[in-house]
Amino acid sequence: MRLAIWAIQMVSERVMYPWPTGDFDNVMDVALDIAMNYLDLTGQAVMYEEVRSTAAMAITDAWKIGVRHRIRLAHIAIKVVEHKQESFLKYQERG
Numbered sequence: 001m002r003l004a005i006w007a008i009q010m011v012s013e014r015v016m017y018p019w020p021t022g023d024f025d026n027v028m029d030v031a032l033d034i035a036m037n038y039l040d041l042t043g044q045a046v047m048y049e050e051v052r053s054t055a056a057m058a059i060t061d062a063w064k065i066g067v068r069h070r071i072r073l074a075h076i077a078i079k080v081v082e083h084k085q086e087s088f089l090k091y092q093e094r095g
Helices: 002-013 026-041 048-064 070-094
Strands: none
Touching: 026 048, 026 070, 048 070
């Protein structure tokens, strides 16, 4: 029971992301939270604000083409961030 109350408090206290479009839906915030939790736990969110912005833009783009499921949106955001980081690492290796 305590865990449920704590989880409810966490959700109600978190700050919503300032989405660049007027098409805001709570699903977008939840998807961003899922993606950022994963990226943070896997050590891929070292530059937190940049990663969050990249993930948010990926979610916004997917939302605009009709993706509405929070897990699918989070997956898209994670893949975009991972691909961007992979490209950057390859660029760094080249010198």
